[in-house]
Amino acid sequence: MSKSAYIHKVAPGLPGGPLLFTFHGTGGDESQFLGLARELLPTATIVSPRGNVSEHGAARFFRRTGEGVYDMDDLARATDRMSGFVRAHVEAAKPSSVLGLGYSNGANILASVVFADPGLFDATVLMHPLIPFEPQVNGDLAGRRVLITAGRRDPICPPNLTARLAAHLQGRGADAKVEWHEGGHEIRENEIEAARRFFAFAPAPGETA
Template sequence: MSKDAYIHKLLPGEPGSPLVFALHGTGGDENQLLGFARDLVPGATIIAPRGDVSEMGSARFFRRTGEGVYDMDDLARATAKMAGFVKAQVEAANPSEVFALGYSNGANILASVLFAAPDLFDAVALMHPLIPFAPDIKGSLEGRRVLITAGRRDPICPPDMTSRLDAYLRDAGANVRLEWHEGGHEVRPQEIEAMKRFFAGTEQGK
């Protein structure tokens, strides 16, 4: 897969720095999380792709037939495409570490890539993911660090689904940290602080 498989933006980082993939939510684009990712991991190279699916004009990474109802065939297509894109970018950059973060739809495609290719990333932050299916994890997530952030009153991502994803990842061997706030689908300051600590490696899963 080409490293130009997606329209994307790249912020060059310092030599030997981590490579961070930043995946936007529905209706966002390659600009949504670009600066945010740079703030989270100063000095890193940031790559932010734009979703290749349009839902009534809103960019997404895979199709759905309703809220929380995924087109699983298109999710499989998108997962393979994103995994190939990440691999090509990593081979070109030869970074010290590979991180990724995603919000909402971006978190969902990122989680699917993590299930399909557990060895791609060293650390992954999933902001408000919704995985309404039992994942088929292709191998072990042993040694992989995962942060999940979520709202206890999120109308899009019910807390029980978040807890189920947490359990799936732990069962596969991942070192998972689950950070809750009392709100909904919005990103709150405590999430941002948790992500800074997570990518800095100062907070372990529990």
């Protein structure tokens, strides 16, 4: 897959440093999390694709037929395309670590790539993911770190599904943790602080993850 498989932005960081991919929510774009990503990890090179599916004009990464009802064939298509896009950038950059951050629909496509290609990302932050199906992980996630952030009153992503996702990832060997807040689908400051701490492990150029 080509590095240009998606419209995207690249914000350069230190050569050989971490490579951080960001994935926007429904209706967002490739600029949505560039500023936050730079704040969280100042040395990283940031790659931010725009979803290539339109839902009434709102950009998404894969189709759905209703809230929480996914077009699974299109999710498989999108997962394969995104995995190839990420891998092309990784092969070109040769980074010290490969990291991902996604929100809502962006968290869902990021999670799906992790299930399909467990060795691709060293660490991922999934903000308010909704995985309404039993994940099929293609291998194991030993040594991979996952931070899930969620609202206990999120009307879109029920807390029981968040807990189920975390347990599933842990069962496949991932170091998976959940950061909760008492609100809904919005991103709150404690999530951002948790992500900052989570990414603080990212090695400098010349080190290994």
